[in-house]
Every structure is written in structure tokens, then in C-alpha cells.
Amino acid sequence: MAKKLSHLDDSGKAHMVDVGAKPVTSREALAHGEITMSAAALTLIRTGKVAKGDPLQTARLAGIMGAKQTASLIPLCHPLQLTHVSVDLTPTRRGYRIDARVRTEGKTGVEMEALTAVSVAALTIYDMVKAVDKDMVIGDICLVEKSGGRSGHYRRSAAR
Numbered sequence: 045m046a047k048k049l050s051h052l053d054d055s056g057k058a059h060m061v062d063v064g065a066k067p068v069t070s071r072e073a074l075a076h077g078e079i080t081m082s083a084a085a086l087t088l089i090r091t092g093k094v095a096k097g098d099p100l101q102t103a104r105l106a107g108i109m110g111a112k113q114t115a116s117l118i119p120l121c122h123p124l125q126l127t128h129v130s131v132d133l134t135p136t137r138r139g140y141r142i143d144a145r146v147r148t149e150g151k152t153g154v155e156m157e158a159l160t161a162v163s164v165a166a167l168t169i170y171d172m173v174k175a176v177d178k179d180m181v182i183g184d185i186c187l188v189e190k191s192g193g194r195s196g197h198y199r200r201s202a203a204r
Contacts, residue, residue, distance in 0.1 A: 060120050063151040071192030072147045075158035077185035079166045080139040085177035089169075090135070099172035100133050100140070103165040107131035110164030111146050111157040118160070122152050129157070131165050139180070142166055143188075155187050 050061050088094050096102075108129045115123040128147040133140045144161035146154040166182040173180065191197045 058120060060122070061152075063122060066151040066194070068149055068151055069192045070147070070149055071153045071190070072145065073153060073155045073158040073190040074143065074145045074188045075155070075162045075186065076141060076143045076188055077162040077166055077182065078136065078139060078141050079169050079180055079182050080136075081173065081180040082177040085173045085180065086139065088176055089173065094172055095175070096172045099169045102172060103133060103142070103168040104131045106168040107142070107144055107161040107165030111144065111154075111161040114157045114160045118156055121156050124148050124150055124152065124154060124157065126154065126157065129161060131161050133165070140169065153190060153193050155190050159185060159187060 052058060089099055092098065108131055110117075111129045112126060115121045126146060126148050128145070130145045132143045134143070142162045142165045144158045144165070146157040146161065148154050162185050163182075166185070170180050170182060186200060187198070189197075189199045
């Protein structure tokens with residue numbers, strides 16, 4: 045049996061889901077993604093020689109700001125009072141892994157905020173280093189885990 049998409053009404057038109065009757069619960073989401081780049085771009089970042097400044101600190105702040113602006117970017121997302129946003133950038137062999145964790149006490153989840161934080165952080169790195177490497181690749185952005193709400197706990201399977 046196919047699940048009904050909550051953002052479509054009975055006639056198939058997009059609408060914002062009414063969460064008025066839902067209880068307030070603690071909600072949390074973790075998303076991650078990656079950005080890969082050339083050795084030259086990595087060297088610039090890791091030696092602190094990017095002309096525009098520190099892309100990692102800028103990306104961390106941009107990711108936090110992105111999470112806070114999700115409802116302005118995604119048409120059917122509810123504006124949420126976020127209680128926590130963290131964005132962590134971990135060096136990898138060819139770039140950085142980006143993890144974003146978002147929390148709220150609310151009537152709807154924060155998955156979109158976590159995914160937006162990762163996306164904006166990756167785009168910020170790209171913007172700051174594109175003069176050296178236009179071939180950077182942003183990818184593998186996904187929801188890793190979420191908790192709270194009616195659907196309960198979700199953890200992405202490693203098999204994907």
C-alpha cells in the first residue's frame with residue numbers, strides 16, 4: 045500500500061501540512077554530506093592561505109544560518125524555533141565530511157534544517173575556493189538519523 049504524501053491535498057495540490065493538533069515533542073536530526081576537491085584546494089585550506097579567509101569557520105557559520113532560514117528557502121517547511129544547531133567539518137583524504145545536528149521542541153521535525161545546514165556549508169566552501177578548483181564535488185547529502193514525533197526514531201541503514 046502506497047503512503048500518501050502529506051504535502052499534497054486530496055486533489056493533488058501542494059499545501060502546507062497543518063500541525064496545529066500535534067503535540068510538542070523533543071526532535072532532533074543529523075544529516076551529513078561531503079565535498080571533495082583538488083590537492084591544491086586542500087592545501088590552501090589546510091595551510092590557511094585562502095584569500096577570502098577561513099572557509100571552514102565561514103562554512104560552519106553559514107550552515108547554522110542556513111538551518112535557521114530553511115522555512116524561507118523550502119516553500120512548505122514550517123518556521124521553527126531551533127534550540128540547537130551544530131555543524132562539524134571533518135577532514136577526509138580528498139576534502140571534508142560535513143555533519144549537521146539540529147534540535148527543537150516543536151510540532152514538526154528538523155530534518156530539512158539539518159539537510160539545509162549541510163548543503164549551505166558545502167556551498168560556502170565551494171564559493172570560497174572556486175577560484176582554485178571549479179571541479180569540486182558536493183554530494184552524499186543525506187539524513188543519517190532523526191528522533192521525535194509520531195514517526196519515532198529513524199536511522200539510515202549502512203547498506204545504501
